[in-house]
Structures are given as C-alpha cells and as structure tokens.
Amino acid sequence: MVSRREKKRANLRDVAKAANVSVATVSRVLNTPGVVQKDTLLRVQNAIAALNFHPSAAARAINSGRSKILGALIPSLDNDIFALTIEALENRLGDYGFSLVVATTAEDPIQEARKAKELVNIGVEGLFLSGVSYSADLHDLLRRTGVPAVAMSYFDPDFEYPTIGYDNKKAAQTALEHLVALGHQRIAVVHGPQTNNDRTRARILGASTQRADVSVTYLETELSVAGGAEMVVRTLAAGHGFDAYLCVSDVLAYGVLFELQRRGIAVPAAASVVGIHDLPSAQHTSPRLTTVRLPAKEMGTSAAEALAEWVENDIRPAPRCFESVLVPRESSVAKPAS
Amino acid sequence: MVSRREKKRANLRDVAKAANVSVATVSRVLNTPGVVQKDTLLRVQNAIAALNFHPSAAARAINSGRSKILGALIPSLDNDIFALTIEALENRLGDYGFSLVVATTAEDPIQEARKAKELVNIGVEGLFLSGVSYSADLHDLLRRTGVPAVAMSYFDPDFEYPTIGYDNKKAAQTALEHLVALGHQRIAVVHGPQTNNDRTRARILGASTQRADVSVTYLETELSVAGGAEMVVRTLAAGHGFDAYLCVSDVLAYGVLFELQRRGIAVPAAASVVGIHDLPSAQHTSPRLTTVRLPAKEMGTSAAEALAEWVENDIRPAPRCFESVLVPRESSVAKPAS
DNA sequence: ATGAAAGCGCTAACAG
DNA sequence: CTGTTAGCGCTTTCAT
Numbered sequence: 216m217v218s219r220r221e222k223k224r225a226n227l228r229d230v231a232k233a234a235n236v237s238v239a240t241v242s243r244v245l246n247t248p249g250v251v252q253k254d255t256l257l258r259v260q261n262a263i264a265a266l267n268f269h270p271s272a273a274a275r276a277i278n279s280g281r282s283k284i285l286g287a288l289i290p291s292l293d294n295d296i297f298a299l300t301i302e303a304l305e306n307r308l309g310d311y312g313f314s315l316v317v318a319t320t321a322e323d324p325i326q327e328a329r330k331a332k333e334l335v336n337i338g339v340e341g342l343f344l345s346g347v348s349y350s351a352d353l354h355d356l357l358r359r360t361g362v363p364a365v366a367m368s369y370f371d372p373d374f375e376y377p378t379i380g381y382d383n384k385k386a387a388q389t390a391l392e393h394l395v396a397l398g399h400q401r402i403a404v405v406h407g408p409q410t411n412n413d414r415t416r417a418r419i420l421g422a423s424t425q426r427a428d429v430s431v432t433y434l435e436t437e438l439s440v441a442g443g444a445e446m447v448v449r450t451l452a453a454g455h456g457f458d459a460y461l462c463v464s465d466v467l468a469y470g471v472l473f474e475l476q477r478r479g480i481a482v483p484a485a486a487s488v489v490g491i492h493d494l495p496s497a498q499h500t501s502p503r504l505t506t507v508r509l510p511a512k513e514m515g516t517s518a519a520e521a522l523a524e525w526v527e528n529d530i531r532p533a534p535r536c537f538e539s540v541l542v543p544r545e546s547s548v549a550k551p552a553s
Numbered sequence: 554m555v556s557r558r559e560k561k562r563a564n565l566r567d568v569a570k571a572a573n574v575s576v577a578t579v580s581r582v583l584n585t586p587g588v589v590q591k592d593t594l595l596r597v598q599n600a601i602a603a604l605n606f607h608p609s610a611a612a613r614a615i616n617s618g619r620s621k622i623l624g625a626l627i628p629s630l631d632n633d634i635f636a637l638t639i640e641a642l643e644n645r646l647g648d649y650g651f652s653l654v655v656a657t658t659a660e661d662p663i664q665e666a667r668k669a670k671e672l673v674n675i676g677v678e679g680l681f682l683s684g685v686s687y688s689a690d691l692h693d694l695l696r697r698t699g700v701p702a703v704a705m706s707y708f709d710p711d712f713e714y715p716t717i718g719y720d721n722k723k724a725a726q727t728a729l730e731h732l733v734a735l736g737h738q739r740i741a742v743v744h745g746p747q748t749n750n751d752r753t754r755a756r757i758l759g760a761s762t763q764r765a766d767v768s769v770t771y772l773e774t775e776l777s778v779a780g781g782a783e784m785v786v787r788t789l790a791a792g793h794g795f796d797a798y799l800c801v802s803d804v805l806a807y808g809v810l811f812e813l814q815r816r817g818i819a820v821p822a823a824a825s826v827v828g829i830h831d832l833p834s835a836q837h838t839s840p841r842l843t844t845v846r847l848p849a850k851e852m853g854t855s856a857a858e859a860l861a862e863w864v865e866n867d868i869r870p871a872p873r874c875f876e877s878v879l880v881p882r883e884s885s886v887a888k889p890a891s
Numbered sequence: 892a893t894g895a896a897a898g899c900g901c902t903a904a905c906a907g
Numbered sequence: 908c909t910g911t912t913a914g915c916g917c918t919t920t921c922a923t
Contacts, residue, residue, distance in 0.1 A: 224698075226916055237894045242918060252892055267697065272675045273620060274916035276611035277899050284654070284675065292640040293833070295633065302630040302657055309668075314675050316622070316654045319640055330647075337610045337622065337652050359605060360562075440834040469834060476839035495631070496778040496807060501814035564900055575910045580902060590908060612900035615915050 225266035234262035245270060276338060284314045285522060286334035287343040290322040290412075294439060294466050295494045296511070297345070300367065303515025304343065311523040313340075320345075322411050328352035335360055341526045343367055343518060347374045348413040363525045367518050368414055370536040377525075377532045379518040383414050386507045386539040387421030390461050390489050393505070393541055395429055398550035399458035399487060402431050405446050405471060406463040407438030418463040418491065432457070436467070443470020451478060457486060458550050465490035465497050465506055472500060472546060487547035491539075502545035510537045563604035572600035583608060614676060622652045623860060624672035625681040628660040628750075632777060632804050633832045634849070635683070638705065641853025642681065649861040651678075658683075660749050666690035673698050679864045681705055681856060685712045686751040701863045705856050706752055708874040715863075715870045717856040721752045724845045724877040725759030728799050728827050731843070731879055733767055736888035737796035737825060740769050743784050743809060744801040745776030756801040756829065770795070774805070781808020789816060795824060796888050803828035803835050803844055810838060810884060825885035829877075840883035848875045 231238045236255060243251050244259045251259070262268075276282045287304060289297045305315045316339065318330035328350045334342065335356060342357070342364040357364055357376075369380040387404075394402055404422045407415050415438075423431055434450065436442035443462060447470070450457065460475075462468035468490030475482050482488050482502060490497060493508035514537055521532035569576045574593060581589050582597045589597070600606075614620045625642060627635045643653045654677065656668035666688045672680065673694060680695070680702040695702055695714075707718040725742075732740055742760045745753050753776075761769055772788065774780035781800060785808070788795065798813075800806035806828030813820050820826050820840060828835060831846035852875055859870035 227918095228916080238917080239894060239896095239919080240892085243893085246918080250892070255892080269674050271615065271916050273611045273614035274899090275918080277609065277615055277901085277916080278918045280899085282611060292630075292636040292643075293633075294636075295631075298630040298632075298636050301655070305630075305655060305657055309671075314654050314656075314671070316652050317639075317643060318652075319643055333647075333652070336607050440837045444837045470837055473837045473839040477841075499778045499782045499808055499811045501811040503815075565902095566900080576901080577903085577911075578909060581909085584902080588908070593909080609900050612915090613902080615900085615917085616902040618915085 224271075225268040226271070227268075229266055230259065230262045230268050233266060234259040282338035282340055283312055284316060284337070284339050285341045285343065285526070286331075286339035287315055287317050288320055288327055288331055288334070289317065289343075289345050290320055292317075292319060295496075296464065296466060296492065299495075299511040300515035300518075303512045304519045307516045307519035308523060311519070311527065313519075313523055313526075322408070324350035324353070324411055328356065331356055335362055341365075341522045343522065344376070346413045347371055347376075347378060348411060363522060363531075365518050365522050365525070365532060367514060369417070370534065372534045372536075374534070377521060377534050379521055379532070379535045380514060381509050381537045381539050383417035384421035386491050386509060387418035387461070387463060389421075389539060389541050390491055390507050391422045391424060391431075393543065394459045394461055394487060394489060394547065395424060395426065397459075397487065397547060400429050400550070401456065401458045402429065403446075403450060403455070403457040403460045404431055404433045404463065405443060405460055405467050406433065406435055407442065407467070408435060415463060422461055422463065438464060438466065440466055440470040440473070443467035443472075444474040445470070447471050447474035447478065459487040459489070459547065462488065462490045465492040465494045465504065468497075468504055468506065468546075469500065472504065483546050483548035484551075487550075489547050493542055497542075498544065500546070505544045505547040506542050507539050508542050509539050513537060562609075563606040564609070565606075567604055568597065568600045568606050571604060572597040620676035620678055621650055622654060622675070622677050623679045623681065623864070624669075624677035625653055625655050626658055626665055626669055626672070627655065627681075627683050628658055630655075630657060633834075634802065634804060634830065637833075637849040638853035638856075641850045642857045645854045645857035646861060649857070649865065651857075651861055651864075660746070662688035662691070662749055666694065669694055673700055679703075679860045681860065682714070684751045685709055685714075685716060686749060701860060701869075703856050703860050703863070703870065705852060707755070708872065710872045710874075712872070715859060715872050717859055717870070717873045718852060719847050719875045719877050721755035722759035724829050724847060725756035725799070725801060727759075727877060727879050728829055728845050729760045729762060729769075731881065732797045732799055732825060732827060732885065733762060733764065735797075735825065735885060738767050738888070739794065739796045740767065741784075741788065741793070741795040741798045742769055742771045742801065743781060743798055743805050744771065744773055745780065745805070746773060753801060760799055760801065776802060776804065778804055778808040778811070781805035781810075782812035783808070785809050785812035785816065797825040797827070797885065800826065800828045803830040803832045803842065806835075806842055806844065806884075807838065810842065821884050821886040822889075825888075827885050831880055835880075836882065838884070843882045843885040844880050845877050846880050847877050851875060 320327040490506040658665040828844040835842040
C-alpha cells in the first residue's frame, strides 16, 4: 500500500509559482474572479486545473472564521421520523455550500449538550435542534457562543430561537376529533416517553376532549414499532377494550395495527387506528393508515434555507408553522352502532 | 438581537497571557498534559476555564493536517436500510473523537463523485462507501488524494478498498433455498434497480437455482415499500400466479406483503413472502416477516472502528464479512400439496 | 489590476 | 519542564 502522504496537495503558493503571479492573485481568482484581468485569470485557472489544486477548507476557515459546516442534533435515526428531514436538510444545504454533520442524542439532554459542544468545537456555524426542550447546558452554550440555531419539529413563535415546524398539539387534536366524529368513545392514546420530548407532550395535550361521553386513556410505551405492538399486548392482557387507538406517531401506529391484526382484531372493523406523521409507507399498509400529515421534507428544506440565510446573511429567520392535515384512509371508520 | 460576533473567542495567546506562560505550554496542556508540571498545568487549566477557551478546530487542522472528520456516502436516508448503519457509525466514531458528515447520493454515480469531492475538499480524513461499484471519477479522486475508504454493505476481499459487509449473494441464496425447501416452485424475485447497485445485482445472482422444477421470475421496481406494492399490482394485473415472493429487501417485502393482503391474498396461506435485512419492524408485521438477517448495526460499528484505526494508526483494516442468517417467521410456509 | 506582507490560531521543532 | 520561533494555507490590507 502506498503511503497516503505520497505527494502533498498543491497549495496557493504552488499555483502562484506555476502561473507566475502572486498568491494574492490566486486568492482573488478564487474569491473575486471579477477583479482580475482576463488573461491572468485564465492563466491562473489553468494552473489550478493542472496542479489539481483545491483550497484547504481549514486554512480558509481559520482566516474567514467560516467553516461552512452546520450541525444537526437529532434524537435518533432508528426510524423514518427524522431520516426524511435530515435528507432534506442535507440536500438543500448543498445548494448553499454547507455541509451537515449529524449527531444523535437518544433524546437524552446530557448527550445532547455534550454533542452540541463537540459540534461547536469542530466549528459548526449553526445548529439544527429537534424540538424546543433542551438542557440548561445547551442553552448556556448557545448563549455564550452565539451560534445561530433553529428548532425543528415544533412551532412556538415565542421560543428563544426560531422554530420551524408544526403545531403538534393541533395535529393530535385533529386526529382525536376525527376519531370522535366517527363516533368512537373509548379511545386509547398511545405515545412515546414524555420525558425530554416536547413534541410528545404537546401531542398528548392535543389528544384530549371535553366531551363527557368520550373517555381517553393515555398509554406510554417505547417510540417504535415494537413499542406500539407491545402496548397492544399489554392493554389486551389488562382486558381493556378500546374503540380506537390514536397513536401519536405512525411508527407506533404500525406496531398497534400489526399486533391487533395478529391477535385477530380486525382493523378498522373492530378497532380504528390512526397515526401522526404520514410516513411514506403509511399509504401502503393494509388497511392503509389514517394519519395526520406532518410535512417532514418541506420542513427540512425550509429549515435549511432559514439557517443558511441566517448564517450567511445575518438575517434571522421568522418562525414558521407548517400546516398538518388529516389524511383519512381505511384504518379508521365510523363506530358501528352497538 | 445581539450580534453573534460580540466578543471574540479567546485564543491560545490570551490563555497564555492569563496564565503567564507561553503559548507552547498552553498547547501542551491541551495535547500532552502529562509533560507539564502540576502547578503550571493547573494554572493554565484555570485560565482556560476562566476565559472559556476552546481550541479552534480549523487552526488545529491546518497544522496537524488532521480534521477529525470522516465522511459517509450513502444512497439514501429514505428508508431504514442505511439509517441503522449510520447511527452505529456515528456512535462508535464518537469514541474515537471523529465527527461524521453524511452525504446522500441517490444511488447516482455522478452525484456520488461530486459529493465525494466536496467531502474531500472540506477535509475529511476518510470515507465510508456503500457497496463497491463507484464511478471512475470517484476512483480517481480516491487514488489521487489517497484518502482511506472502506466499503460497506458488501463483501469482496479482492476489492481495492477494504470491504466490511456481508455476502449479498449468499443472503439471497439462503432466502431462495428456504423457499425451495418449502416446496415453492413459481417464485417471484422482487428487486430494486440494478443500475449502479452491486448489492442488488449480487442478490439477484444469488436468487437463482439449477432445479428444473423451480421457475424464478425477476421483477424490477423502485426500492421502497411503494415499489413492492406496485409490483404486486403489476404482476396480478398480468395474471401471474406466484407461490412465493422473494424480496431482495425487507422494504420491498413490506410493500408486497401489504398489497397482497389488501388484494385478499392471504400470506402465507396463498403466497409466501420473504425479505432480506431483518429491519427492526420485520418481527412485528402480521404475519411476521421471514427474512435473512443482515447485521447493519454491527457492520456500522465495525466499519467505524476499521476506518478510525486506519486513519489514526495507519493500519489498513482487513476485509470483514458478517454472516447473514435466515430468520424464519410466519410469512413463509410450506406450499400446500396441490 | 497586481504584489508584498501581515496575520488567523495553533503545532512542532529546537533550545535552554 | 518551558519558552522561542517557524511555519501550516489562506485572506486581506496597503501599496504600487
């Protein structure tokens, strides 16, 4: 194996020498090509190509104070929930010349703060947060360093940082109202851990009703397909009989749907199931999943633009709320008169 | 809003001044604390804390030539297939002090080469590749720059770069043999696009048999749940009658399973379905999905260690092949005698 | 329009 | 054990 330091990369000086100009000129053709004479420009560009020169990002960063790197703090990649958003972020950021470094936090504030610090230390110019509940440590870090940050997946115009997300409470409300309108009265709300998860808490808040003839039972489990399945096993064992399951995430809904079917409980005939998110596969389950669509991709794209503009042009983005919309499909149906 | 450039970050010199030592000493307490005297050490550390000093990654990189950043080129985050691996990569890399920047390529060699170049330009010290088929451009880039790279999701001990993955052909073979052993004779092999995807090609190769009494039909579709579903719609419309569907990825299997059920074709009674991968949710579908387990997480962890060691200690990792194992579940069953 | 030269924040000899 | 001093590769005045 050849050593990987065989021939060192060409640098500004090399190019300057080759093109018979000063390093300053080379730097100019790189950054402000407009101000250099046509023929020198060409000569330098040729030298650059010939030497296969690529400016060192580090050296550039040290001078300009710009790393062109943004960081994203996300709970997990374990499920599709964030993957779509991350992909959208990365794609849009590319257009702005930013790279994205991803750090997972497992929804743990300690880890979140630690990873945030690492990101700042490697020089990220901005941060994407998931939700608005973060530790005092993270808060301090952001204040001290002044690193711009936008929070995604949540909307709160009063939050310290711009939020680009959706109204989680309303989304859950929409789902619940759908179920109530369908005549369901004993409703199970299946959700993930509330600790450190403001999205979940907001959705739980939304999944409630004043109506006396409707009972809502809140069931906490792991935020995963497995968690949803396990919840069904547990409620059935406890003898609960629910008309409908409102799952605060599609991932949970999948688990609930599958497990109900496995137990011979027909969906939607014997129980309705609705989710929140509208993951790509929600329209392919059998029956297809009724859910409230959260525009993960659009949100990612928008957040990317917002933070890029902020970092690049110092224009602080306005908070933005994407609408969530009910997508009625076959997993929910009117309760048969009993 | 306060400007984010209010008070400039403290630097080495500031700390040196505050601690009444030279910059070299400060640098030492940062890198080789062992060699500096106890009390000076303390003094410097206090100054560091007091000034809230954080070394500049860029400056460090420019000197040491080390960015402590690794890049990953992956086809997509759209489905769970790579998400688990990425998460494992990121987690393990953290232990080595490396950050991970993720770039998606949409399985397009042009994009792959472009993103690889970007990654190299921002100074990544190593690259994670997905599979072993990459463009001449990428190849050149790697040769020229000498950036270490490991290829994941594929095993080929003769590949130019170390591969850390699994035997895709064998995995498909395992799945097919399972189906054949069950007595199935008309088998549909559902797969994603072969173009630029060596994993898919290898699996297709594996999903074949010499037996004259078994017919295998290859069906190409989009690599997604939607693709699997659409395939079923198409084959049914064409009047095909298959005993079993061998889906070269769980994602496809989900789509096939769901769509068959929607059409009233009972799985496994009327048709068996098997996948490859064993995604976390495969054990929760109804019926649970028979699949061949590919250890995505372990592979990610291992690849992280391999590349970290290579970059850090210049020890080129040996190729590594993880075993795939059949996980028989309820979606496949012996063909009823007809 | 171009060049000379002074750094950016840090590491790494080399002295002491 | 600690300080001095060169750079690393680039951007940026300030001259010319």
